[in-house]
Amino acid sequence: MTSTLKEHVFVALRKLLTPIVKMLLRNGVTYKEFCVLSKDLYVEVASADFGLRGRPTNVSRVSLLTGLDRKEVKRIKDLLVNEQHGADAQVNQDRFTRVLSAWHLDAEFIDDSGLPLILPQEGESGSFTSLAKRFGGDVPLQALIKELVRAGAVEELADNHYRALQRYFFPVHTDPDAILRAGSVINELADTLFHNLYGSGANGKKIPRFERRASNNQIDPKHQKAFKAFLDKEGQAFLERVDDWLSAHETSDDAPPTAPKVRLGVGVYAIHKSHDNHEA
Numbered sequence: 001m002t003s004t005l006k007e008h009v010f011v012a013l014r015k016l017l018t019p020i021v022k023m024l025l026r027n028g029v030t031y032k033e034f035c036v037l038s039k040d041l042y043v044e045v046a047s048a049d050f051g052l053r054g055r056p057t058n059v060s061r062v063s064l065l066t067g068l069d070r071k072e073v074k075r076i077k078d079l080l081v082n083e084q085h086g087a088d089a090q091v092n093q094d095r096f097t098r099v100l101s102a103w104h105l106d107a108e109f110i111d112d113s114g115l116p117l118i119l120p121q122e123g124e125s126g127s128f129t130s131l132a133k134r135f136g137g138d139v140p141l142q143a144l145i146k147e148l149v150r151a152g153a154v155e156e157l158a159d160n161h162y163r164a165l166q167r168y169f170f171p172v173h174t175d176p177d178a179i180l181r182a183g184s185v186i187n188e189l190a191d192t193l194f195h196n197l198y199g200s201g202a203n204g205k206k207i208p209r210f211e212r213r214a215s216n217n218q219i220d221p222k223h224q225k226a227f228k229a230f231l232d233k234e235g236q237a238f239l240e241r242v243d244d245w246l247s248a249h250e251t252s253d254d255a256p257p258t259a260p261k262v263r264l265g266v267g268v269y270a271i272h273k274s275h276d277n278h279e280a
Helices: 003-026 031-049 059-066 070-079 084-105 128-135 141-150 176-198 221-248
Strands: 154-156 161-164
Touching: 003 176, 031 059, 031 070, 059 070, 084 128, 084 141, 084 161, 084 221, 128 141, 141 154
Parallel strands: none
Antiparallel strands: 154 161
């Protein structure tokens, strides 16, 4: 890597890491702990993604790529285990959103105007139980209800009836799952950027993923609230159209478990910076 290119990488890295370091400091993660995690990740990523001709990366090559000695690489490789917790949390969050989306789209759970019905907890059809059974996967019914109510996505009414308040699931801000969701969002955005920089498709032809942004540095601060209202309305409408498309193209419930599946979607996020480069 040339010095000029490496300098650009470091500039980009500072921008990428600044909000992450803010999150780490806010949650009591020290520099030493971050260094240990970084070392483990260097070995994990080099081992998984930088093999030659499709073969796993051996200890010597990982050592060469990371700058760690072979003994340290072997020690870390021996200690690395599959970190399933974050993956499980992502699956659960996807299921929560799937439940809410079905409540707004599926004919069993909407009225003649296309609005989500108030659902009783029990019942063979048109109930929260049937909604959870069809779209909640293996999340227990009471756990599903508790989490959706706690997140403000569902309102519990009298006589064990429930009203949908949101179409998408957002964990409570102080909840640990909110932190895991933030990591997932950053990961998926960064993965798209990495793919567009270095990825390739069939026959080596580059097939970029959609990634765009619209911003302007000359906005009067008095328009901040108006822009938020505009984005809340238009962004939500766009995401609901995307959700409709994705729901229409899901694999059927009777598809075999071994049927191939991919995760598709799009993320929308607001940009809000003051001219001193601090969050407004």
